[in-house]
Amino acid sequence: xxxLSLLIFSSILLIAIAVSAGSSxxxxxxxxxxxxxxxxxxxxxxxxxxxxxxxxxxxVVRVGSRNEVEKGLxxxxxxxxxxxxxxxxxxxxxxxSAILKSTxxxxxxxxxxxxxxxxxxxxxxKLDIMFxxxxxxxxxLNYSEHDxxxxxxxxxxxxxxxxxxxxxxLYEASLNTAFDTHxxxxxxxxxFEDIVDMPNQYEYSRKFFGHYYRPEYSTIVVVGDVxxxxxxxxxxxxxxxxxxxxxxxxxxxxxxxTETRFTHLQDGSIPPVLNLNYKGPAFNDQEIDMPTLDVxxxxxxxxxxxxxKKLVIEEQKVRxxxxxxxxxxxxxxxxxxASLVNKDDLQYVKDEIVKAIENVKANGVDEKILKETxxxxxxxxxxxxxxxxxxxxxxxxxxxxxxDPETINRLYAQYDKVSVDDIKNVANQxxxxxxxxxxxxxxxxxxxxx
Amino acid sequence: MKTLITLLLLGGIMFxxxxxxxxxxxxxxxxxxxxxxxxxxxxxxGKEGLTYATANMITQGGTQEYTFSEIQDVIFPMAARYxxxxxxxxxxxxxxFHTDFVKDFYPILKGLMLTPAFAESDFTRVMKNQQNYVDxxxxxxxxxxxxxxxxxxxxxxGTDYQHMIEGKSASMAAITLDDIKxxxxxxxxxxxxxxxxxxxxxxxxxxxxxxxxxxLPDATxxxxxxxxxNMPDGINVEIVAKDGAFGSAIFTGLPLNLTRSxxxxxxxxxxxxxxxEHRKSYSKLYQEIRQKRSMNYGDYSYIEWYxxxxxxxxxxxxxxxxxxxxxxxxxxxxxAKQLKMQYDELSDVNxxxxxxxxxxxxxxxxxxxxxxxxxxxxxxxxxxxxSYIKLYVQTPERxxxxxxxxxFYGRKNYIQxxxxxxxxxxxxxxxxxxxxxxxxxxxxxxxxTDASEAEPLAESxxxxxxxxxxxxxxxxxxxxxxxxxxDEAVANYKLNVKNVKIVNSADTxx
Numbered sequence: 023x024x025x026l027s028l029l030i031f032s033s034i035l036l037i038a039i040a041v042s043a044g045s046s047x048x049x050x051x052x053x054x055x056x057x058x059x060x061x062x063x064x065x066x067x068x069x070x071x072x073x074x075x076x077x078x079x080x081x082v083v084r085v086g087s088r089n090e091v092e093k094g095l096x097x098x099x100x101x102x103x104x105x106x107x108x109x110x111x112x113x114x115x116x117x118x119s120a121i122l123k124s125t126x127x128x129x130x131x132x133x134x135x136x137x138x139x140x141x142x143x144x145x146x147x148k149l150d151i152m153f154x155x156x157x158x159x160x161x162x163l164n165y166s167e168h169d170x171x172x173x174x175x176x177x178x179x180x181x182x183x184x185x186x187x188x189x190x191x192l193y194e195a196s197l198n199t200a201f202d203t204h205x206x207x208x209x210x211x212x213x214f215e216d217i218v219d220m221p222n223q224y225e226y227s228r229k230f231f232g233h234y235y236r237p238e239y240s241t242i243v244v245v246g247d248v249x250x251x252x253x254x255x256x257x258x259x260x261x262x263x264x265x266x267x268x269x270x271x272x273x274x275x276x277x278x279x280t281e282t283r284f285t286h287l288q289d290g291s292i293p294p295v296l297n298l299n300y301k302g303p304a305f306n307d308q309e310i311d312m313p314t315l316d317v318x319x320x321x322x323x324x325x326x327x328x329x330x331k332k333l334v335i336e337e338q339k340v341r342x343x344x345x346x347x348x349x350x351x352x353x354x355x356x357x358x359x360a361s362l363v364n365k366d367d368l369q370y371v372k373d374e375i376v377k378a379i380e381n382v383k384a385n386g387v388d389e390k391i392l393k394e395t396x397x398x399x400x401x402x403x404x405x406x407x408x409x410x411x412x413x414x415x416x417x418x419x420x421x422x423x424x425x426d427p428e429t430i431n432r433l434y435a436q437y438d439k440v441s442v443d444d445i446k447n448v449a450n451q452x453x454x455x456x457x458x459x460x461x462x463x464x465x466x467x468x469x470x471x472x
Numbered sequence: 473m474k475t476l477i478t479l480l481l482l483g484g485i486m487f488x489x490x491x492x493x494x495x496x497x498x499x500x501x502x503x504x505x506x507x508x509x510x511x512x513x514x515x516x517x518g519k520e521g522l523t524y525a526t527a528n529m530i531t532q533g534g535t536q537e538y539t540f541s542e543i544q545d546v547i548f549p550m551a552a553r554y555x556x557x558x559x560x561x562x563x564x565x566x567x568x569f570h571t572d573f574v575k576d577f578y579p580i581l582k583g584l585m586l587t588p589a590f591a592e593s594d595f596t597r598v599m600k601n602q603q604n605y606v607d608x609x610x611x612x613x614x615x616x617x618x619x620x621x622x623x624x625x626x627x628x629x630g631t632d633y634q635h636m637i638e639g640k641s642a643s644m645a646a647i648t649l650d651d652i653k654x655x656x657x658x659x660x661x662x663x664x665x666x667x668x669x670x671x672x673x674x675x676x677x678x679x680x681x682x683x684x685x686x687x688l689p690d691a692t693x694x695x696x697x698x699x700x701x702n703m704p705d706g707i708n709v710e711i712v713a714k715d716g717a718f719g720s721a722i723f724t725g726l727p728l729n730l731t732r733s734x735x736x737x738x739x740x741x742x743x744x745x746x747x748x749e750h751r752k753s754y755s756k757l758y759q760e761i762r763q764k765r766s767m768n769y770g771d772y773s774y775i776e777w778y779x780x781x782x783x784x785x786x787x788x789x790x791x792x793x794x795x796x797x798x799x800x801x802x803x804x805x806x807x808a809k810q811l812k813m814q815y816d817e818l819s820d821v822n823x824x825x826x827x828x829x830x831x832x833x834x835x836x837x838x839x840x841x842x843x844x845x846x847x848x849x850x851x852x853x854x855x856x857x858x859s860y861i862k863l864y865v866q867t868p869e870r871x872x873x874x875x876x877x878x879x880f881y882g883r884k885n886y887i888q889x890x891x892x893x894x895x896x897x898x899x900x901x902x903x904x905x906x907x908x909x910x911x912x913x914x915x916x917x918x919x920x921t922d923a924s925e926a927e928p929l930a931e932s933x934x935x936x937x938x939x940x941x942x943x944x945x946x947x948x949x950x951x952x953x954x955x956x957x958x959d960e961a962v963a964n965y966k967l968n969v970k971n972v973k974i975v976n977s978a979d980t981x982x
Contacts, residue, residue: 072498076866107753115763123754123852126859128785130751143866145859168950175766175947182719182804183769183782186615218814221946291612293604325544335541338597341604363600394549401551401570405501409866 050403050434055417055427056250058257062266064237066257067417067427068250071410077146077246078410081156082418084241084425085234086136087210088351089271092226094219096205097177097212100133101220102230104173106140107131108165110158115169118155125151133210136351137422143411146247149256157260160235171221178218181211188289188463192297196357196461199285200299204276206354236267241421246410273352276301283459290465293341294365296372301457302356305349305423312347313436314444315356315452319346320395321387321445322378323358329378333360339367343375349423355459356452365464368471372460382449386442399437489662491682492875494670496868502574503869504567504581504681505668507790507876510659511561513632513696519647521639525602526655527556527563533594535583540594543580552577554584558637559779559791561698562880563660566790568869571672578677582684588656595649603644606636611714611977615721615804615920616782618712622918622980623723626710627797631699640981662688664695666879670872701727701797706970709917709933713926714977719768719804720826720921720929724833728775728798728909732881738893739905740775746845746853747837748773748800751785754856756836761802764955765941767825768803771833786864789873792880798910800837805829807925815944822928826919827939831965838912844903858894861887913968920977930972938964 056068086099109115122129127144142152165173184190194209201207211217242261244253279301303311322329323345333340345358360371407413420429462469515522531554534540547553552569565585569577610618621636628634635643667685669678703726730737748757750772757771775798778784779791807824845853865871865887878886921929932939940963943951951959 073866076862119754119759120852123752123856126856126862128860128863130785143863148859166950168947168952171946171950172764172766176762176769179719179762179766179768179770179803179805182806182810183614183616183721185718186721186804187613189613221944289612292608324548326541326548331541335593335597338593338600341601397549398551401549401572405551405553405568405570408499408501408868411866 048435049431050400051407051413051430053413057427058250058254060237060258060262062237062262062264064257064261064264065241065425066254067241067243067421068248068253069243069245069413069417070248070250071246071413073246073410075146075247076143076410077149077244077248078141078143078414079149079152079156080139080141080243080414080418081160082241082243082421083138083140083234084136084239084422085138086134087208087212088135088205088273089234090205090208090212091271091273094216095223095226096208096216097210097220098223098226098230099138100210100212101174101177102227103131103133103138104177105165105170105227106159106163108163108169108173110162110164112158112162113155118159121151121155127152134422135206135210137418139418141411141414149244149248149252153256153260157264160240160261161264163231163235167224170224170227174217174220177220181214181217184211188287188292189295192287192295192461192463195285195287196297196299196459199283199461200279200301200355200459201276203274204352205273206276206350206352233267233269233271236269237261237264238266241425243414243417243421243427245414245417276353279457282455284469284471285459285461286469287461287463288465288467289463292463294362294368295463296360296362296368296471297461298358298372298375299355299459299461300453302347302354302452304351304353307424307429307432307436310436310440310444311448311451312349313433314440314448315347317392317395317399317437317440318382318387318445318448319356320398321391322382324398329374333371333374339363340371349419351423365466368462368464368469372471379449379453383446383453386446389442392440392442392445396437396440400434403434489682489685490666490879491678492666492668492872492879493678494668494868494872494875495673496671499571499671499868501568501570501868502669502671502673502677503872505872505876506565506585506685507666507668508563508660509561509664509666510693510695511559511563512635512637513560513698514659514693515632515635515639518643519651520635520643521602521606521637522647522651522655523563523659524558524637524639525599525647526652526660527558527565528598528602529590529594529652530584530588530656531556531565532598534589534591535580536587536589537583538580539589539591547577547580550577552580554581557790559777560633560637560793560795562790562792564790566869574673574677578680586684586687590649590653590656592649595652599644599647602638603641605638606644606981607641610636610638611980614782615717615719616801619721619723619918619920620781620801622710622712622920623725623799623916625981626708626916626918627701627725627727628699628795629702632696633699633701633795636981642982657689658691659693660688661691661693662686663690663692666876668872668876670868698793698795700795701725703727704914704916706913706968707915707917708970709919709930709972711926711930711972711974712918712920712977712980713923713974714920715923717807717920717922717925718810720807720824720919720925721804722802722826722830722917722919723799724802724830724915724917725797725799726911726915728796730909731776731794731796732792732883732886735893736901736905737775738890739897739901740909741890742850742853742857742894742897742902743840743845743906744773744775745857746849747840750774750778750781750787756840757800757833760836761829761832766947767829768805770803772801774799774801789870789877792877800833802829802833807922808928809922809924811942817945818942821942823932823939824925825941826921826925826929827932828941828963830917831939831967832962834912834915834967835962835965837910841906841910841912844906845899847899850899850902854894854897858891861890926974930974933967933969934972936966936969
């Protein structure tokens with residue numbers, strides 16, 4: 023191995039980074055983001071992109087499992103996403119399906135903790151009918167009580183398919199253990215008993231629609247072979263009369279955790295798993311904490327990290343290790359997961375991870391590695407945005423967090439500013455035993471990790 | 473074209489360094505794909521999984537110049553990436569890198585392909601993970617993927633298409649590092665390679681790539697003839713019983729002697745899209761099983777291999793096959809144990825929804841075989857497909873992948889040619905293709921389910937016992953008359969079941 027040549031090589035790389043990744047404007051997204059707000063508060067975002075004849079049309083609604091504050095109604099935001107395909111007076115579900123089919127689009131929806139996304143990607147010249155279909159259901163959704171009760175079965179089917187995986191069951195258990203009062207305590211699917219009870223909640227579903235499916239909660243994002251003028255005109259035409267609401271959910275504040283918590287899943291059907299969850303910050307593009315944690319997680323757990331090299335490559339006690347902070351509106355977890363070869367190493371691997379973290383707390387990180395990590399983050403982004411869907415998804419992710427697509431550019435600008443001191447600070451602030459929840463899977467009755 | 477197609481289907485035909493180019497001068501990156509015409513069908517008997525292991529040793533190992541970790545250090549700031557994908561008949565290496573780093577990344581690409589280290593320490597790590605996949609992961613992480621792989625095991629039993637690409641529990645231990653070195657020299661060779669390149673690259677770069685790949689071993693391997701799916705006598709069901717399953721995951725299949733090479737594929741594609749387009753609410757199976765009855769999360773049908781259907785919304789390239797089968801995927805439905813726990817009124821059910829769901833799917837297929845499509849459904853589906861297939865190729869990587877797959881099938885540009893075929897296909901063509909290729913009397917079925925469900929379900933299937941749909945009272949109260957009537961017909965619909973076998977999860981993939 024030619025260490026010297028590699029070092030020289032790396033420094034050459036860094037010069038390239040400074041000039042190439044991102045656009046001449048200094049923004050990570052090399053395309054301008056056009057924003058236009060309708061009078062009713064609906065924000066319309068357009069990004070013209072060279073994808074001849076194709077456009078991605080997304081609507082992000084800032085409602086997710088975070089909003090599920092009422093007891094017994096976990097999983098409702100996701101369930102409601104299903105109901106959005108159950109038709110209106112003008113376009114009953116069969117007609118909706120037939121027209122959607124005629125557009126030739128790839129259309130679907132998905133729900134997460136802080137948002138629900140509806141998307142259609144297809145012919146840019148079918149944008150008019152796409153807008154009409156979406157506006158109709160967003161304004162005038164009208165399903166029968168029977169359809170409501172029936173759809174709950176599909177949600178149960180989704181739970182059934184997902185929970186074949188022990189990893190999913192561990193994820194459910196770790197959230198339930200780490201949180202006491204905040205709605206991040208449950209997964210987006212919801213607690214199973216609440217899913218079984220969903221058919222009884224028809225009345226609530228109408229209320230839910232009235233609360234959240236409103237212009238002030240929503241943003242339209244169109245990326246592709248379009249102009250902002252065209253998109254704005256369509257938005258005005260179809261969504262201009264969408265009535266603004268005034269509902270504000272009262273999301274509980276999570277009390278401070280005071281000691282390490284544990285949860286264990288006894289399952290010998292898969293390799294042992296160690297999952298360390300530290301309480302982290304909320305996403306914020308103005309403060310340095312979250313960008314710093316993103317940088318730090320890449321340094322700590324990527325294939326170039328000392329930890330990876332030791333545990334996965336050299337000792338081969340771990341098959342996989344990864345970690346990172348959840349981007350979310352309220353404080354959430356920084357989660358580290360390792361898949362082990364042998365359950366007897368669970369404690370050892372935990373100790374090694376903590377040792378690596380303690381080392382960062384005391385000594386920070388190498389300046390060169392910090393620079394390389396920033397480069398990695400930028401080039402990863404630049405390489406990925408090669409189609410309208412990818413760009414629309416990225417924008418929706420940041421709209422979900424702050425309501426503003428420009429967050430994407432601000433976040434990457436923050437990455438540039440992260441210093442070794444910042445890294446030491448966040449490591450000391452967030453990686454503490456009193457904020458930790460340890461979740462494990464092994465064939466044993468208990469996890470046996472301290 | 474027909475002669476070429478016949479030759480390709482005979483097996484043993486190689487690419488001999490064919491080059492597929494896709495110049496995209498505005499792109500900020502370059503994608504290189506190296507497709508070798510050897511997949512898991514080239515695994516020697518007793519060493520199943522060898523091709524997969526060899527490809528992984530290239531992408532998860534070092535080169536003679538750098539260790540794996542050193543490579544990661546070099547490419548990390550570039551965010552360059554590479555991976556391998558092994559399927560039944562091809563192995564593909566994909567490299568993606570930013571145009572800023574062409575000169576810096578290329579030596580890594582070259583080293584990985586021409587001078588892989590095949591180091592002992594990498595071997596232990598790679599094999600441990602592969603062994604774990606065949607021993608545990610496939611059985612434990614997704615019952616849907618499990619039932620799909622179990623179906624292939626049944627359909628192709630006794631052929632080189634039977635075993636999982638990752639191998640079998642027993643064969644993994646037999647693979648040595650020397651086997652991998654020998655397999656690389658025998659199959660990952662210049663006479664077996666198709667080079668694909670997309671993005672913003674120069675002619676000089678392509679010439680360098682071509683010249684270097686010509687330095688791959690010069691062997692001329694004999695590629696085995698791809699195995700064909702077996703035609704079962706009647707409906708043959710294999711129930712995989714495992715502890716702690718939440719539902720019953722179902723896959724059905726029957727041999728299909730048709731691939732993209734044949735123009736008739738477009739006609740059957742229209743029928744298949746109407747019956748069960750992947751992840752689409754417009755299709756018959758979805759509407760009947762999920763939308764009207766909400767028995768599960770979705771129901772789809774396939775006329776060719778669809779890789780990783782649980783994650784992919786659009787069919788990924790890179791898995792061309794000359795042996796096809798028709799398949800129906802019924803996502804997990806409820807089992808009796810769960811229904812009993814959830815609803816007092818269902819406390820006396822013996823089986824869950826698997827038998828009814830299977831009957832419903834075959835009933836719908838049979839209706840289509842008997843009646844064909846209507847002119848209206850045909851037009852709507854054809855129109856949909858002509859737009860939808862363009863979404864298959866939204867990224868440079870996918871465009872390139874589809875172009876390379878086109879060559880495998882003896883075509884130039886499959887998506888373009890398919891559009892032309894769809895434009896001229898008629899309702900009669902579609903209905904003829906349905907009659908020619910589909911039937912409901914002889915099928916394989918695999919069901920991964922909870923141990924508690926296996927025996928009662930097997931009995932019900934064996935005896936063609938009526939299997940009325942067990943709705944909760946809440947849903948039952950509002951069922952429209954047409955659904956009640958159809959349910960009655962489906963619950964009593966006779967399936968040509970000839971054989972039902974229960975296997976323990978631990979005994980699968982032997």
